[in-house]
Amino acid sequence: MPEDLIYLDNNATTPIDPRVLDEMMPFLTHNFANAASTHKFGVSAHEAVKKARQQVADLIGADTHEITFTSGATEAINIAIKGVAEAFSSKGKHIVTVSTEHSAVLDTCRYLETKGFEVTYLPVQADGLLELEVVKNAIRADTILVSVMHVNNETGVIQPIQEISDFAHEKGALFMSDCTQSVGKIPVNVDEMGIDLLCFSAHKIYGPKGVGALFIRQRKNRIKIPALLHGGGHERGMRSGTLNVPGIVGLGKACEIAQDEMGENEVKIREMKDYLETELLKIEGTWINGNRDQRLYNVTNIGFEGVDSEALIMGLSNPENGSPMIIVSNGSACTAASIEPSHVLISLGLNYYQAFNCIRISLARFENKQNLVKAIKEITGRILYLKQFQI
Template sequence: MIYLDNNATTRLDPRVLEAMMPFLTDQFANAASTHPFGVTAHEAVKNARQQVANTLNCEVHEIVFASGATEAINLAIKGVAESYAHKGRHIVTVQTEHKAVLDVCHYLETRGFEVTYLPVQPDGLLDLETVRAAIRPDTILVSVMLVNNETGVIQPVQAIAALAHTAGALFMTDATQAVGKMPIDVDTLGVDLLTFSAHKFCGPKGIGGLFVRQRRPNKVKLEALLHGGGHERGLRSGTLNVPGIVGLGKALDLCRQEMPVETQHIASLRDHLETALLTIPGTRVNGNREHRLYNTTNIYFEHCDSDAMIMGLEGMAVSNGSACTAASIDPSHVLLALALNETEAFSCLRFSLGRFNNEADVQRAIDGVKNAVEGLRALV
């Protein structure tokens, strides 16, 4: 299997599994227990929290572990909505956000909140003047994802955060596709809330987290979603997933150590794949090619249904959009926001490369896609 769908999920690094194994077998204690057995688990969680803090350049008490980015996003947005409703009931986000953000915002609209969904330019980037114009005195939160999961486009979150803060609003970023893949400094970016998920950077599924700024000037107060035990400083009750947390910390340590070499390797593979596929007539890249993550390319193939292409690519895993909406019969909302029509949006493939891909994978992918395109166009 040639796996080129790393934005959906990644293979668990064997070194991460090795770090997790003791806590899946002999060291199975509850991290909240006070006996020596529990203290060992607690220390492992404490170490992982430090590993996350080292990656994000934040304090350890600013990290809240959750089951993944979706839960973290729910905690962040709903938590802000409840805590700051007395200041205002307006939220600003973007049409190209992940459904985890959009669906939470739609829910809040049924609870009396007003949400502005910003359009993007045809290359997927936000216009800063559009952002500035959308922020109002009653805006309590601006939420803009750092890296788009379908196109890899990187938004100018540092500048957007500054606009939010100038107006007295908090700024959140869904960094699920960024953490572990690019350097992240929450202070440099100016973010107040940031979400991430371990399975996007060769860690285990079922674990992720939320950065919640606790240092002034923007100390964030959140209302909890889950109650019952007061775990994670009262923000996320429930017995901690110690093996998952250990795996998350180990995965981030590996990313931080290997990022310079890995970035160059994956970027080279992506560029080779993209350059070769763009020699096919009737193709183009969706999204800005300068401001995007090095591992992703989203390509339009004229007169080629993406589902038919995926079916024809035997032994190869690629996608036509977000894994979270793969069962949907609707076209990608991200691509529609980039001014593609429905037919065009149904004719695109996302290729997302990762740590375990190599040149042979890319060459097989090039050959496979060219054959699939030729075969489909012959039927037109």
């Protein structure tokens, strides 16, 4: 990472861990075999994929045959939701999800509405948490799937997944969770949490872009959903196509490192996040979005009254007079092309203008206190400058 760059947008993507890159390099250079080939060269690639599948399964408490490799969480979400819709439509055509879900879930559900499915979009409270009684009452006899994100990508709010999955199972519905922002950062166990389908991406946990995983429960309550991609029967028929061996190997290594270092990372990153919030909240007209207690330790979504977030972001990323380049965001990178305010913040009750006064700062283990002090100084200075002109 360049010395003059302070990167605080890790919920969008993390830098790749050098240990992950080292693990991948042989499969990008001399060990380039197709993992589906039956010759000795191909078998070596297959063994590397097999090892990575075990590393992924170990991180979330699954079995290896329950893991399907994908190009990322978005693809995994599409396979899961569309697959359940097709496989279980004879039971019902009702799906329950949340208004603050990632666009991959919301857009997929809106697509299914055009195909005759009914979707209930649950509201959240002002702190971003679901009201459990509202969730319970929304699930019906014809509900086939309840999909609730574990950790919100914009606010870091953590939903009570186990309780919600119990509600779903009581009515005979499947429970799915987009765990893209939680896997590798906090403990996630599919059995303890009652998750039937789970999705996540490598590039949120210091792995490569373009690879992710889908967990589909096969023990106890076996779930069989149709494939989204056909053409060779790869991944036990779930996802045809030549496997991205280097990416899969990188995902596996990232999962292994996360399992070993998760607790240590939390202590360090939480300390930096708390310090950051304490300093920025000294600015008049500043507030935190999302529940202060049920929130992931690495993220703060913070509002500055009268400060346009785009002006703040552009100013910080285009520094002058030798200042460092500071990278923050105002929401999900997957909707960055939109000029609409964050749907997550609107769901929390912020008005149009307030939503455009907010930025998301998300930390990672590679950041240090010295850089954070510099960042706070630059952010504060930029905010006070913008407030002066009420931009």
